Amino acid sequence: MNKTFKLGGLALAAVFALSACNKDENKPAGTAAASGDKTAVASEFSSPIQQTSYAMGMDIGRSLKQVKDAGTEVDLKAFNEALQTMLDGKEPKLTEQKAQEVMMAFLAEQQQKVQAKMIADAKANLEKGQAFLKENGTKEGVKTTASGLQYKVKTEGTGVQPKAADLVTVEYEGRLIDGTVFDSSKQHGQPATFPLNQVIKGWTEGMQLMKEGSEYTFFIPSALAYGENAVSEKIGPNSTLVFDVKLLKVEKAPAGK
Known part of the structure; x- marks a missing residue:
């Protein structure tokens, strides 16, 4: 701007x-x-x-x-x-030099505060996520893979099952474990299409369990999402994410890809 x-x-x-x-x-x-x-x-x-x-x-x-x-x-x-x-x-x-020194000291102090808050948020989010997944994993219909990814089948499709290099077209809604919606295809006004191997690990793994027409809910631990990175105003460090996903279409990767 x-x-x-x-x-x-x-x-x-x-x-x-x-x-x-x-x-x-x-x-x-x-x-x-x-x-x-x-x-x-x-x-x-x-x-x-x-x-x-x-x-x-x-x-x-x-x-x-x-x-x-x-x-x-x-x-x-x-x-x-x-x-x-x-x-x-x-x-x-204040002289120009003194003013710069004051601002530099102020900035350093604030950066320390930011770092301390990031560390505290990461610890709290990780603990909350682990507790959520532990309880969620005991619920009826919820399955847990070897990586720790949890999923629940809402509708099982009969179409093509994607591989990691394929393009997929989906409708989705992403939430935090407290129910806060941070993104959805509805917000963008259309389904999303992307290479399956260029998204977070939880999506790459989970989507390969689905077939066209399937609707799943994924419960993705932070290690399979964005890890310690705070990627947006709503998604803080070590956030566990929940996604409702409907697989609409699979486009096979070209031969040799």
Whole structure:
């Protein structure tokens, strides 16, 4: 995104580090209304530069809110004083070198917080996932493979059974163990098609158990999913994933592939 005004590199890096601690995305209120009535918004300002200046303030304010939401208070009096000093071209209380040192120390501290939270989340998610799979594995109809993948057959198809290199077309819904939906083919408006050997291990293994027309539910331990990686706002490190999958079509890999 191109922005008219940007925070300095170190300050911006600190904001990103802090916002990583807080996975809840802070979207500005009224975005939909603003985009739907640009004339009304523009009429609230006496000049284009006033509107642009307000947009700059929004940009900085949004970034500082991420800092605040992550647990670090912002002294607005000191912030506004420094802002006015720099705009007026006056001598600031900190030298450029000292300001960089302050921001570097701040960034290092926030990165440590991010790392500590990632480690704590990974441990908690792993323990929750293991407990879930242990109980789930005792439920009627749930089968567990040697790798630890669990699955339940909802409908058994009679069509082609895919191999790892084949293309498959599926309808699916992905959830966390607490029921939170993080992705689905319905959200994208169409089934998904992909090479079976280019997805997470749990999918590659599980899909080869199915035939066209089958509907399975997969319960995928983190080791067969994304492991210790936090891949999205919802999928944290060591997340156990649940997928409802319907296999629509299998396209065999070309000979020699």
